[in-house]
Amino acid sequence: MRSNKEAxxxxxxxxxxxxxxxxxxxxxxxxxxxxELKNGYITRYIEPFVGGGAVLxxxxxxxxxxxxxxxxxxxxxxxxxxxxxxxxEDLLExxxxxxxxxxxxxxxxxxxxxYEMRSQFNLFRKEPNYNKIKITALLIFLNRxxxxxxxxxxxxxxxxxxxxxxxxxxxxxxxxxxxVSNILQKARIELGDFEKCEKYVNKKxxxxxxxxxxxxxxxxxxxxxxxxxxxxREQLRLRDFFTLLDRKDAKLMLSNSDSEDLFFENxxxxxxxxxxxxxxxxxxxxxxxGTIKEILIMNY
Numbered sequence: 001m002r003s004n005k006e007a008x009x010x011x012x013x014x015x016x017x018x019x020x021x022x023x024x025x026x027x028x029x030x031x032x033x034x035x036e037l038k039n040g041y042i043t044r045y046i047e048p049f050v051g052g053g054a055v056l057x058x059x060x061x062x063x064x065x066x067x068x069x070x071x072x073x074x075x076x077x078x079x080x081x082x083x084x085x086x087x088x089e090d091l092l093e094x095x096x097x098x099x100x101x102x103x104x105x106x107x108x109x110x111x112x113x114x115y116e117m118r119s120q121f122n123l124f125r126k127e128p129n130y131n132k133i134k135i136t137a138l139l140i141f142l143n144r145x146x147x148x149x150x151x152x153x154x155x156x157x158x159x160x161x162x163x164x165x166x167x168x169x170x171x172x173x174x175x176x177x178x179x180v181s182n183i184l185q186k187a188r189i190e191l192g193d194f195e196k197c198e199k200y201v202n203k204k205x206x207x208x209x210x211x212x213x214x215x216x217x218x219x220x221x222x223x224x225x226x227x228x229x230x231x232x233r234e235q236l237r238l239r240d241f242f243t244l245l246d247r248k249d250a251k252l253m254l255s256n257s258d259s260e261d262l263f264f265e266n267x268x269x270x271x272x273x274x275x276x277x278x279x280x281x282x283x284x285x286x287x288x289x290g291t292i293k294e295i296l297i298m299n300y
Contacts, residue, residue, distance in 0.1 A: 011061050012179035015084065016077075016140060017149035018052030020213055022255070025294070026058050028276045033059070034251040034300050037206050040064040042251060044205040047071070048194035050081070053180075055208050060183045068187035069200045076125055076139050077151075078191040083136040084177060085184035092174050094137040099171035102145065107165070114145055114163040122158045144171045195241055201250045209254040211238055214264075216257045216292070232263070239267045246271075246299045258293035272298045 014021060022029065036042045037059070043066040045059050050070040060068060072078050083091055102113055121138040124130045139159075143151060146161040154160045190196060194209070201207060212230035238254075245252055256264055258275055265273060278294045 012057040012183050013176055014052035014054050014057065015173075015177055015180050016052050016080070016143045016151065019150045019152070020210070021052040022054040022210060023052075025255070025276060025278050026054060028278075029055060029253075029255075029296070030058070032253065032274060032296055032298060034206060034253075034298075036251055037063050042204055042206045043067065044069070044200070044202065046197050046200055046205055046207040046250075047210070048197045048207070049210045049212075050077070051210060053081075055210070057180070057183060059206070059208075060186075066186065068184070069190075069197060070187055071190050071192050071194065071197055073191070073193060074151075075191055076135055078189060079132045080136040080139050081184060081187070081189045083132050084181050085187065085189065087133050088177060088181045090133045091136055092172065092177065094134060095140060095172040096174070098137055098141045102141070102171065103168065110145075111163050114142070118142055118146075118159060125157070141171055144169050194238060198241075198245070201245050201248050203249040205250040207245060207250055207252050209238065209242065209252070211235070211254070211256065213255075213257040213294075214259050216259050235263070236267060242268070242297075242299075243270070252297075252299045254297040256295055256297070258295050264295055264297065268297045272300070274298070 014023065034042065040063075043064055045056065045063075045065045045067070046069045047053070047056050048071045050056060050072045053070070056068065056070060059065060070081065098117070102110060105113055117138055121135065121142060124135050124138070142159060142161070143149060145164055145166065147164040148161075149164065150161055151159070152161050188200075194211070197207070211234075214232070214235055235256075242252055242254060254268075258264075274296045275293050276296055277291050
């Protein structure tokens with residue numbers, strides 16, 4: 001377990017752990033990135049389901065990207081990106097205070113502190129003009145100290161993950177947050193459905209879709225990153241949108257599960273589908289964690 005001392009970060013990494021995050025797949029995704037991105041022709045990166053942003057940070061720091069456009073339907077996540085971009089120093093002050101207070105406590109007191117902060121987060125998010133810096137600090141704190149480091153909400157949009165047990169979690173990694181903020185200075189950050197990105201897509205764009213995954217079985221469903229479900233109807237609406245953007249000559253890549261029913265093979269039969277292996281650690285049952293197959297869908 002890393003200490004809470006400020007890490008020396010040469011390049012930005014996701015500031016939250018996100019279920020389905022792409023940190024484990026970056027090397028494989030890199031192999032399938034379009035040549036137009038690698039040769040400098042593509043200068044615009046668009047991600048309609050930004051989540052933890054692993055691919056965003058990878059592409060933005062390695063390639064000739066002049067403009068970033070990121071979207072998500074989770075309001076607190078989008079507020080967090082905006083806060084890190086625009087109010088970093090104020091955020092670090094609050095987050096550092098939370099980290100100091102938490103790390104001084106014993107295990108039982110840490111548990112009490114966690115649930116107090118979780119209640120504050122769920123209360124603040126209901127207020128029409130909540131303090132965006134405080135809500136971002138709480139989101140990062142909860143993500144770093146909750147069980148399995150996952151983000152999940154109930155049908156009311158409330159964060160409902162229980163307390164985790166970490167000896168010395170890294171709560172305030174100011175070096176990484178500064179690196180993230182630096183990347184986000186050229187980003188347009190918007191709350192909204194994936195279709196909202198259409199007006200920004202042109203032939204010099206690379207669009208990476210990482211939607212909530214289709215369950216690979218009846219017992220593996222986990223789509224509660226936001227209060228709205230993303231079922232087969234939404235997956236097909238996304239397919240139609242993917243097809244629409246293909247006509248705009250943008251380069252497109254989409255990640256999803258390798259479902260047993262050939263859903264994606266049928267839905268995206270006009271496009272290229274490659275299977276890749278990913279390691280997933282989100283299952284609460286340790287025996288069900290491990291390497292699974294995922295797919296990458298591309299129009300190039």
